[in-house]
Amino acid sequence: MREIAALTFVTVDGVMQAVRSPDEDRSGGFTSGGWATAYWDPVMEQVQKEAMAEPYDMLLGRKTYEMFSSHQDTSMNDGHVYVVSSGKLDPKWANTTFLSGDAVAEVAKLKNRDGPLLQIHGSWQLIQTLLAADLIDEFRLWIFPVIIGSGKRLFDSEVEITALKLVKSAPTGNGAVMSIYRKPN
Numbered sequence: 001m002r003e004i005a006a007l008t009f010v011t012v013d014g015v016m017q018a019v020r021s022p023d024e025d026r027s028g029g030f031t032s033g034g035w036a037t038a039y040w041d042p043v044m045e046q047v048q049k050e051a052m053a054e055p056y057d058m059l060l061g062r063k064t065y066e067m068f069s070s071h072q073d074t075s076m077n078d079g080h081v082y083v084v085s086s087g088k089l090d091p092k093w094a095n096t097t098f099l100s101g102d103a104v105a106e107v108a109k110l111k112n113r114d115g116p117l118l119q120i121h122g123s124w125q126l127i128q129t130l131l132a133a134d135l136i137d138e139f140r141l142w143i144f145p146v147i148i149g150s151g152k153r154l155f156d157s158e159v160e161i162t163a164l165k166l167v168k169s170a171p172t173g174n175g176a177v178m179s180i181y182r183k184p185n
Helices: 037-051 063-069 103-111 124-132
Strands: 005-013 054-059 081-084 096-099 117-121 138-144 167-171 177-182
Touching: 005 037, 005 124, 037 138, 037 167, 037 177, 054 063, 054 124, 063 081, 081 103, 096 103, 103 124, 117 124
Parallel strands: 005 117, 005 138, 054 081, 054 117, 081 096
Antiparallel strands: 138 177, 167 177
């Protein structure tokens, strides 16, 4: 059985929407996109070292897949890519499998197979769905020293109280902090 880790960049107040670009995700009238740009390089160095050095497969929602698929030359696509989507997509990575139908059932089946860690990158809606189904084992958070006030939050008001164990934490040197939390066994 494999585990699922959500690798997510969030503001201090929990917003994970439109990390890199003002136009990345304007849904809900969001106008604060690109809030992580000033902190990007040191954070990505730490992400590569701490969260992407070991083999993993990616688990993405449709919008994140479409955004990431332009990164053909990065280590992001060394493993298999699983995309949860209710619609048909053009496979831009050769090692891509599209999961359609009941997202929770499909991801639960995938989790029960042998293989490396499944890492969710971005994919806010997918994370919300898997949180509600209690399928995420680990949260790999990079918390940026920014407060936005509104936007898509990693944990919305519907999440049940869950105690997590901090397994690793380190600053980046520019104010962002890596915190890796696991659900207790």
